[in-house]
């Protein structure tokens with residue numbers, strides 16, 4: 001794609017990066033076929049190619065984003081299916097991340113939307129606040145049924161967003177997991193040492209996920225460190241275009257992880273929420289212009305692994321017996337498109353003795369996408385219906401996924417238990433059952 005940036009514009013490293021990305025696009029449109037919003041809405045401007053044109057024009061003219069440009073960027077899930085499909089290697093992720101920052105800094109949203117976004121950005125990354133908010137939301141849940149859904153695919157309303165937020169709040173909250181600062185010693189001789197990301201929303205909604213990872217790892221000789229004072233990785237606010245907040249969070253964790261690696265040694269920083277994993281693996285890029293952090297960020301990014309990547313390298317005595325439990329594997333976008341981890345979790349589940357079923361249209365997002373299912377509830381709802389129907393077609397006993405956002409989103413549309421892949425791997429290799437299944441291995 002031909003671009004027309006001035007030399008002065010290209011002096012800005014972000015614009016220079018955007019220029020490189022835009023020039024790689026050859027307008028072929030292959031990406032449109034796998035873009036969930038294009039599939040649903042059929043509007044070229046809600047396709048990757050259409051958004052690329054809008055972003056190009058916005059950057060070249062160097063003008064504040066219009067309401068229309070903002071609308072189409074907001075509708076993008078950042079699912080990155082387009083990056084998997086693109087034959088030219090267009091880095092859409094870095095382009096749309098940059099566009100979101102511009103929107104956040106230069107576009108004035110309606111007051112209620114500004115307020116809602118501010119609340120999400122403050123509450124979600126803080127576990128104590130998030131827990132308190134969920135308890136309050138439980139009281140408001142009955143009201144959700146009274147709120148009429150006046151929103152449409154094209155235009156979500158403030159009330160439809162509040163309704164979606166209340167609907168996502170769980171009926172009960174589990175007890176908190178082990179606190180930061182805890183070190184779990186391995187059973188037997190130590191074969192490795194890792195830091196496990198504690199996460200923000202996940203540690204409130206499903207501490208059982210990291211508990212399963214800790215059991216599996218320590219059973220196989222790995223020391224697991226939960227680092228004190230570790231915070232949110234910044235992924236949530238990064239995807240809302242609030243880069244100052246996201247980068248501050250990234251720098252905070254980078255300092256802690258580097259100090260721990262220097263002090264006790266770390267083979268890896270393991271992540272059980274693939275959305276966070278994709279962001280941490282991108283820290284090197286996100287902080288490339290920061291002289292004080294660029295090298296440290298690259299070091300942390302190189303240490304980051306999805307938990308399944310690390311487990312695949314362990315010597316594990318897999319069960320000899322095969323079970324008849326059918327697992328529908330839901331491939332989280334951040335894992336399959338963001339980190340290109342597609343087969344590994346399924347192979348591990350198969351080695352664990354489960355019957356693993358692929359689901360149709362597995363490249364399409366479930367609609368979770370960070371805060372998307374709150375901010376764009378109608379599109380997210382349609383995507384969930386489609387995902388749940390595809391899952392139901394394989395008649396599973398359980399659904400496995402590697403991302404808490406997907407787990408919450410999918411479980412809102414089905415009665416089939418939804419668990420994290422690591423919970424099944426832990427169960428199959430000697431841990432307790434995930435507690436949701438009435439079947440036995």
Ligand code: SF4
Pocket residue numbers: 034035036037038046047048051075076077078079080081082083092
């Ligand atoms: S990230 Fe997903 S929703 Fe956004 S343009 Fe790409 S395929 Fe479409």
Ligand code: SF4
Pocket residue numbers: 024025026027028029030031032048049052082085086087088089090
């Ligand atoms: S597939 Fe890649 S090169 Fe083709 S239009 Fe989409 S982003 Fe551009």
